[in-house]
Amino acid sequence: MPPKPPAGFVSVGSLSSHLKRDVNIMGVVTDFQPPARSKGPDWMCSFRLADLTHYDDGTKFRCFRPMEADLPIIERNGDVVTLERVKITNYSGMIMGMSTHGTTWVVFPSTTIPESVPMDALDIKYTRVGTTSSRPTQEQMRYAIELCNSRPREPYRSPTITAAAPATARHPSNTKPSMPRDATIERRDKFALIKDVRLDTWHDLVGQVVKIYPGNGVTELYVTDYTTHPLLYHYERSGDDLGNGLMYGSMSGTKRKWPGPFGKYTLTVNLFPPHSYYAQSHVKENDFVFLRNTRLKHSRDLKMEGTLHTDRQYPDRVDIRLIEDHDDVRVKGVLRRKLEYNKSFRRHHASSDKVSDTELQDRFETPAETTRGQKRKPTGESKLSKNQRRKRRKREREDARLSKVDAAESESESGAGNTDPFQVRITAPAHATPPAPQPPKDTNKYIRSSNPDVPLRSLSSILSLDTHAFTTPSGTPFTLPFQNIKSRAIVRVVDFFPDRLVDFAVPKKKSEFDVLSDYSQESSDDSLRRSQGSADGRNKLPPDTDDEREDKGEWEWRFGLVLEDACSNGPERLFVHVSGADAVFLTKLDACDLRRRPQALLALTEKLFLIWGELEEKKSARLGTAKGLPFECCIKEYGVRSDGATGTGSGEWERRFAMFGTTTM
Secondary structure, three states, rough: OOOOOOOOOEEEHHHHOOOOOOEEEEEEEEEEEEEEEEOOEEEEEEEEEEOOOOOOOOOOEEEEEOOOOHOOEEEEEOOOOEEEEEEEEEOOEEEEOOOOOOOHHHEEEEHHOOOOOOOOOOOOOEEEEOOOOOOOOHHHHHEEEEEEEOOOOOOOOOOOOOOOOOOOOOOOOOOOOOOOOOOOOOOOOOEEOHHHHHOOOEEEEEEEEEEEEEEEEEEEEEEEOOOOOOOOOOEOOOOOOOOOOOOOOOOOOOOOOOOOOOOOEEEEEOOOOOOHHHHEEEEEEEOOEEEEEEEOOOOOOOOOEEEOOOOOOOOOOOOOEEOOOOHHHHHHHHHHHHHHHHHHHHHHHHOOOOOOHHHHHHHHHHHHHHOOOOOOOOHHHOOOOOHHHHHHHHHHHHHHHHHHHHHHHHHHOOOOOOOOOHHHOOOOOOOOOOOOOHHHHHOOOOOOOOOOOEEEOHHHHHHHOOHEEEEEEOOOOOOOOOOOOEEEEEEEEEEEEOHHHHHEEEOOOOOHHHHHHOOOOOOHHHHHHEEEEEOOOOOOOOOOOOOOOOOOOOOOEEEEEEEEOOOOOOOOOEEEEEEEHHHHHHHOOOOOOOOOHHHHHHHHHHHHHHHOOOOHHHHOOOOOOOOOOEEEEEEEEEEEEEEOOOOOOOOOOEEEEEEEEEEEE
């Protein structure tokens, strides 16, 4: 049984249970870095300590002081360090000790520690800084001898120093040791972004898990920090779906569609036991992980991949950890780059012309994020690689050939030479444009809609699928499940959902980007509407209690309205969703917990009365329906994936409608 630490001290193996606490600890040095300038005004030294309960390379400690001479002087591995009142923290998934203003230390040089405990009184030479460090006790000296002799006395591998300070034994005194300025070296931080790593090196990585796939004793972990590297595999989108792409899963023989990111953003890391066991039981997709000492090497197809092998000396050590604190500066960096990637991806996919993954990667990648030693490639067709230009020319020749064939078929059938490829290959039947409905005389003067120049449409025209019908070149008719169409109509509200107004506001679903201080879920258009609403006198909810601060940003509007066409007596009814910034623009009220804020509920009731009149009162009293005055509103059509059989959102497309660009005066 290993000896216990002195009274008032804790072991290195128990530090995980002392997070955010100040502890006293003794350990033997297994690795160290000479003093160096920190990013701030202080000097810093880093070292690792181990003891008999943590027999590996130890736990990292960092000490800071304004003067270099005030730092602990560690001459070689095997020295024993006593730290009092050092704070234990979790940094990027690693347990680490950080000095505070009250931290003191004593160093026992290994050259002065005997190989056994003497029978007479102990008097081991040591160094301490200033008078604040307490003199070591006999119990601490005995424990220092046991720590030093628990490992081979030969010095461990230590950093090379330009001009090493002489290793002289020091008696306990107030003399401040010093090290020449030129004896210091810059500390080597093994952390790196994927864009900065090099082959045949070892790095610490932080990234988000894209996919995890267990294999035969090896787990494939796909991680990204949303930086690119020229040696990574290029994942491309498939042509049938924006959200799915290249097949992956090479070890299993089964293939699944790649979820993104597309391009050279994702690094495959092969995990061997015990790292693979930890990943399979603790890590899932979209988690953030810290990968310690990852080896970067060539894969079989000469791409770059990472590897975490079993440590031969310490086979139970796990070098992968979850990062649950998303306030970590490295996680925030990944999230910022991911947010920019998503914006760029959606922006370029919104255009009618298809943008290649290489062009998207070049447009997204900023000069600051180009690979070290690599020049940023210009965009444009002329700057494509030889292989990409060859593929593009092949596609153009094929498209030209199909256009000629289809045009010839169309000309032989109709006698007219229509050479427009789109009109020939996929044709939509001609539909007569219905006349614009005539607005009624009495409309609601308290409601306004944007885009007044857009012609009005009837609900029957909006609900019709005639404009969604097309015909393939082979003559097969098909109907699109939805189209992204925006319309204006004159309607009345005849029903609403949920049935109770207190349920119109729901807790906002948290986003992984919420930790970013400058992140907002609203688009620029939504933000403009909110600012215009404030300028127009949008109501600020009257404060009830201090809970207003807690509710801010944690709730959102989400309700539905059943609309009836006010220009015709047809039976058509349209259910529209009202949520987010569109609902704020409609009501001019911020969402909050309506159950806890009765004054906010009253303000919402008054706003909705302007929209639907006495509908809510009659519905609550079950006195039938009521119809308010008709008003103009904007309606947009869109589609969402149904849950499908697997519940993963991969089912059929569902057609939906939402109200937007409509506000109360």
